[in-house]
Amino acid sequence: SAVISQKPSRDICQRGTSLTIQCQVDSQVTMMFWYRQQPGQSLTLIATANQGSEATYESGFVIDKFPISRPNLTFSTLTVSNMSPEDSSIYLCSARPGGFRTGELFFGEGSRLTVL
Amino acid sequence: QQQVKQSPQSLIVQKGGISIINCAYENTAFDYFPWYQQFPGKGPALLIAIRPDVSEKKEGRFTISFNKSAKQFSLHIMDSQPGDSATYFCAASKIGGGSNYKLTFGKGTLLTVNP
Numbered sequence: 001s002a003v004i005s006q007k008p009s010r011d012i013c014q015r016g017t018s019l020t021i022q023c024q025v026d027s028q029v030t031m032m033f034w035y036r037q038q039p040g041q042s043l044t045l046i047a048t049a050n051q052g053s054e055a056t057y058e059s060g061f062v063i064d065k066f067p068i069s070r071p072n073l074t075f076s077t078l079t080v081s082n083m084s085p086e087d088s089s090i091y092l093c094s095a096r097p098g099g100f101r102t103g104e105l106f107f108g109e110g111s112r113l114t115v116l
Numbered sequence: 117q118q119q120v121k122q123s124p125q126s127l128i129v130q131k132g133g134i135s136i137i138n139c140a141y142e143n144t145a146f147d148y149f150p151w152y153q154q155f156p157g158k159g160p161a162l163l164i165a166i167r168p169d170v171s172e173k174k175e176g177r178f179t180i181s182f183n184k185s186a187k188q189f190s191l192h193i194m195d196s197q198p199g200d201s202a203t204y205f206c207a208a209s210k211i212g213g214g215s216n217y218k219l220t221f222g223k224g225t226l227l228t229v230n231p
Binding site: 103 | 223
């Protein structure tokens with residue numbers, strides 16, 4: 001398993017600003033992902049955070065809006081840039097310790113973002 | 117295209133009853149089917165998962181039933197308790213490499229267990 005810590009847990013931001021969410025895993029993991037969950041909705045994959053290379057983004061998400069860093073096997077950041085009220089959501093970091101060998105995916109508690 | 121369809125959207129059960137949530141998938145490449153439980157203000161937590169080599173898996177009060185030919189799987193919560201009140205998500209992916217390794221989630225079921 002993996003224990004995932006995210007910060008901030010919640011924040012209120014002004015339109016046009018940017019916020020960086022940090023994600024720390026308690027062990028080295030091969031695969032890390034970032035999800036978005038709008039209130040009362042399901043989870044939507046934003047991107048796969050690749051260690052040492054550029055993140056792989058899903059359709060509808062772009063690097064300029066959601067830049068991601070992954071400097072090592074235990075840490076990643078997601079930045080939400082030039083925020084608008086539509087970006088108000090819960091952002092979830094997740095890790096798959098077994099990589100391709102297993103399917104188990106573990107989540108952090110999420111970062112609840114409100115944009116005014 | 118929604119690859120994992122989940123129903124019902126919401127479910128109300130009396131304490132001690134059986135809660136049943138159903139999911140159907142389309143991609144025959146999927147071979148890993150987990151269920152997640154999410155409480156308000158918390159991240160999703162892996163509850164139980166099944167691979168298609170078995171038709172049923174039980175862990176305590178939670179059971180997954182899997183029907184490969186119908187491409188369906190379901191979560192049964194026996195003796196449902198108020199503490200089980202949460203949102204439940206089914207998901208599917210493929211173990212190993214390839215294009216289907218990322219989890220695809222259903223839309224979720226809000227379960228309320230009345231005391």
